[in-house]
Amino acid sequence: MISDSKEPLTRRQALAIIENLFDYALEWENNRRLIPEAGTDAFEHWLAGQRALEAKMWEDSQVTAPLDGRSVASPLFESVPHNCARYPHPLVSILQPLKGKKVMKRLTRVMDARQLRITMTLVTRLFRDFDVVENYPLTESLIESKEKLEMEKHVHVFEEFVLEAVLPALAIAPLPFVSGQLQLLRDPVVIARTRVSNACFGGKRKLISL
Secondary structure (H helix, E strand, O other), X not given: OOOOOOOOOOHHHHHHHHHHHHHHHHHHHHHHXXXXXXXXXXXXXXXXXXXXXXXXXXXXXXXXXXXXXXXXOOOOHHHOOHHHXXXXXXXXXXXXXXXXXXXXXXXXXXXXXXXXXXXXXHHHHOHHHOHHHHOHHHHHOOOOOHHHHHHHHHHHHHHHHHHHHHOHHHHOOOHHHHHHHHHOOOOHHHHHOOHHHHHHHOOHHHHHOO
C-alpha cells in the first residue's frame, strides 16, 4: 500500500514493507519455475497471478508515493522545488536498512521500462537524503569504528543492489532524460564527495559542473 501520510514511516513500518516486498518477490520468482503450458487455462491463471504480484510490488515499493503532493510519475514532478520535499520520503526509509537496499534489485527485475525510469528519477531526486550520502563522512574517518565499518557495508550494498538495479534505465534512455536526471540533484557538491556519486553520475567533475 502506498503511504499517503505526511508523517514519515517508522522503522517498524519500513521493515514490514520490506518483508512484504521480499515475500512477493520470492513468490514471483518461484512461480517462474512453474510455468504451465501456454494457451491453457492454467497458464492464464498463472499469468494473472504474476501480474497481481507485480502490481503489489510496484505499489508497496513506495516509488509513486507523493513528493510534496505530486507523484514522481507526473509531468509536473520536475518542477517541485527542492526544499519542498516531504522528509523523509517513504523510499528513503525503505532503503535505509540493508535488507531494504537488497530488495531493490529484485523489484526492478519485474519493472517495465517506464517504471524503471520513474524509479531512477525518484532515486536521483532523493539521492541527497539516502544514508550512504548523508552519513558518508563516517567512511572517511581515520579512526576505525563499528559505525565506520557499518556505513562502508551500506555503501557497498547500495552500489551493488540499488545503483546496479536502476542504472540500466540510463543506458536505454534518451539524452534529454539523462540530462534531466542531473538537474534533479540537490546539493551536487555534497553528493560529489561520495563514492556512490562516482558509480551513478560519473564523479566529482561532472556533478560540480552542474
